[in-house]
Amino acid sequence: MKHLIAFIKTYKWLLVLMAGMGLLGLYSPSMGTSAFNLTLVNIQSMLKILPPIFILIGLLDAWVPRETMIRHMGHDSGIKGILIAFVLGSFAAGPLYAAFPVAAILLKKGARLSYVLFFLGVWSTSKLPMVLFEVTSFGLTFTLIHIISNLTVFLIGAVLIESALGEKGSHEVLESINQLS
């Protein structure tokens, strides 16, 4: 009984969404079926991405010393930290949710919050393979405006978020991350 309650507490959102899917299925069986199938497809693609990313994160955790990360992406790493964030984000693959654990390990190892936020912005805007695809879909002008405008906003936004959170807020972010690993 205790285990059941703990399980329900941990997975309450899963249960809520499963119930939601059930209701959708009652309302429209065809929509319910497609929602179910799409969920399976999504879990499949998640399994292609997350386990290897977590293996790499675990290895990074074990092998990269904190001092190295602080030197390259820490508070006083300057333009180098921004460049590394840019390169890491550009060569990435996968949806944004796959970037969160990577961002978390960078922070845990001492990377500066604003650089990590910029890394998330780069990941969502200009992953290299997707840039080429975007050019062929929408043209060069569209793509260039997309990348330049978004990266500018994300860079300024990253600095603003860091100062808005302040020392205390940044500390809370770190605490939240530490609870997850």
Place this chain on the structure above:
Amino acid sequence: MSDYALYFLAIGALVFSYYKDRTKTMKALKVSYRSIMKLMPAILPMMFFIGISLSVLSEELISQLLGAGSGIVGMLIAFVVGALAFMPSFVAFPLGANLLEHGAGYPQIAAFVSSLMGVGIASLGVEIKYFGKRAAFLRNTVAVFASVCFAMIIWRVM
């Protein structure tokens, strides 16, 4: 093939690490396993949310919504659809290109594409679990602002 590139990379790194230091590698694997299991209560509901939102916001419905609305209203619709929907870029880009061919405007497509990529209602649960409510909320706000800027510039230029 490229689907498994990450697996090749991870396994390669793992083998190399194991060769270098066995205990360190086993410890690393334990960390990986523990953190992925801790994430499951947030990841699994996200999968269901994506399934539901994609079945409701089907490609046909998105086409209708983005094709019909023009001007500011069309852009607003595009933002909201982009924030709620979850699809990889290699599905979204051809969809957008197709819509452009059928008369949708560039600003609407810009709003849709960039809010789709940067604003994540579906992944908000995971984001909060990692970074806390405030940081996650602020990051998404910046992402909304980024898509607005992008769509506005496209509106003036194209």
